[in-house]
Amino acid sequence: xxxxHAVYTRGMVLGMSVPLTLLGLLERQPSHGYDxxxxxxxxxxxxxxxxxxxxYTTLGRLARDGKVVxxxxxxxxxxxxxxxxxxxxxxxxxxxxxxDPVEPEPHLQSILFAKVVLALxxxxxxxxxxxxxxxxxxARMRELTTIKSGGELVDVFLxxxxxxxxxxxxxxxxxxxxxxxxxAQAVRS
Amino acid sequence: xxxxxxxxxxxxAFGPTPAxxxxxISADAGEIVAVMGPSGSGKSTLLHCLAGILVPQAGEVxxxxxxxxxxxxxxxxxxxxxxCGFVFQFGQLVPELTAEENVALPLLxxxxxxxxxxxxxxxxxxxxxxxxLERRRSGELSGGQAQRVALARxxxxxxxxxxxxxxxxxLDSFTGEQVMKLLVDAARERGTTVILVTHEARVAAYxxxxxxxxxxxxxxxxxx
Numbered sequence: 064x065x066x067x068h069a070v071y072t073r074g075m076v077l078g079m080s081v082p083l084t085l086l087g088l089l090e091r092q093p094s095h096g097y098d099x100x101x102x103x104x105x106x107x108x109x110x111x112x113x114x115x116x117x118x119y120t121t122l123g124r125l126a127r128d129g130k131v132v133x134x135x136x137x138x139x140x141x142x143x144x145x146x147x148x149x150x151x152x153x154x155x156x157x158x159x160x161x162x163d164p165v166e167p168e169p170h171l172q173s174i175l176f177a178k179v180v181l182a183l184x185x186x187x188x189x190x191x192x193x194x195x196x197x198x199x200x201x202a203r204m205r206e207l208t209t210i211k212s213g214g215e216l217v218d219v220f221l222x223x224x225x226x227x228x229x230x231x232x233x234x235x236x237x238x239x240x241x242x243x244x245x246x247a248q249a250v251r252s
Numbered sequence: 253x254x255x256x257x258x259x260x261x262x263x264x265a266f267g268p269t270p271a272x273x274x275x276x277i278s279a280d281a282g283e284i285v286a287v288m289g290p291s292g293s294g295k296s297t298l299l300h301c302l303a304g305i306l307v308p309q310a311g312e313v314x315x316x317x318x319x320x321x322x323x324x325x326x327x328x329x330x331x332x333x334x335x336c337g338f339v340f341q342f343g344q345l346v347p348e349l350t351a352e353e354n355v356a357l358p359l360l361x362x363x364x365x366x367x368x369x370x371x372x373x374x375x376x377x378x379x380x381x382x383x384x385l386e387r388r389r390s391g392e393l394s395g396g397q398a399q400r401v402a403l404a405r406x407x408x409x410x411x412x413x414x415x416x417x418x419x420x421x422x423l424d425s426f427t428g429e430q431v432m433k434l435l436v437d438a439a440r441e442r443g444t445t446v447i448l449v450t451h452e453a454r455v456a457a458y459x460x461x462x463x464x465x466x467x468x469x470x471x472x473x474x475x476x
Contacts, residue, residue, distance in 0.1 A: 073317070074347065197464075204457035226454055233453045237290060 081122050086157040089149040093134055096122055122147055183247045193236050200229050256281045256445045257302055257413055262311030264297055271297040273468040284446040287458035289465035295449045296417055301414050302447060303336055333362055337406035341418040343398040345390035352386040353408035355404040380434055396427035407438055409411035414439060417449045432458050
């Protein structure tokens with residue numbers, strides 16, 4: 064299951080802000096580093112756990128910047144004995160981040176587009192490349208669909224997110240295949 | 253494994269307009285094969301040729317090794333009644349009939365008496381989450397409910413082959429997913445071979461493999 068998680072979470076993990084996510088978890092309730100890591104891994108890590116070192120480094124930076132404070136040093140569930148509390152500054156930053164729409168970043172489309180254009184420029188088969196890409200996308204969609212059939216609710220939601228993004232790519236691939244001739248003329252002129 | 257349904261090098265044209273040119277496809281017992289492709293590529297024509305609704309002008313179609321394309325119209329009609337179920341994009345329920353009568357319809361046409369046919373039809377309502385809707389007419393059903401009734405109608409005779417032509421095309425994503433899950437679960441449970449025509453990759457992802465129809469020809473994609 065871990066490798067399948069990696070299939071659909073890679074993009075999401077890359078897009079995650081660890082400091083802001085930890086602030087969000089602390090907004091919920093004061094927590095120890097161990098608890099934060101556990102919750103992060105459960106809801107956001109999905110096959111790519113947050114290293115303990117990164118948890119404590121991040122919490123240290125947040126404390127240095129006045130976004131969290133250490134409320135007490137006592138027994139925790141793990142080796143960590145510090146309990147972190149979000150400050151007003153941290154809460155304000157988190158609220159602003161939460162309200163801000165994510166920049167639509169068509170990274171993958173850019174890569175696909177670059178490969179198609181280069182293939183056409185070099186006189187190679189862009190259609191073959193796009194069919195190969197389609198095959199990879201659909202294979203990944205099938206893995207995600209399998210996860211959904213027996214997965215936990217969190218897995219289902221994440222799989223849906225990935226599936227709809229893959230579907231968008233596939234629509235772009237279909238449109239591009241239909242327009243390859245005109246695109247070829249444009250890039251070769 | 254032996255192919256249950258197979259088309260080899262089939263051509264079909266609507267007058268001067270070619271729809272299929274040398275198309276070949278096969279599906280094994282219990283396999284779910286998605287047929288994808290852009291609008292007008294020949295997907296539905298391929299399905300109709302496999303089901304014996306259309307007869308290709310060249311090539312051959314075989315069911316369990318027997319030629320379908322050389323049968324006359326009556327034989328093809330008997331073949332469809334005996335071995336095939338159908339689900340279409342808009343359900344195409346008979347509006348004058350209740351939901352349970354719609355489901356029972358293929359059994360009634362096959363000569364099953366009304367009582368046993370309706371009793372068998374009713375067994376599908378609980379299975380597909382349609383309890384309590386047996387007496388409703390199609391106009392009183394939501395799109396998702398109507399499509400589940402259509403699915404029950406397609407499977408009620410226990411066909412070896414289910415032809416599904418854009419079965420979720422008229423439904424929203426969530427309802428479409430529910431219908432697809434029911435379709436796939438029911439087909440797997442009964443070992444039904446499914447030919448699933450769709451232009452949606454999300455729907456095709458429920459299949460064991462996909463083929464793509466482009467300009468009347470078929471390209472295998474995954475697992476072929």
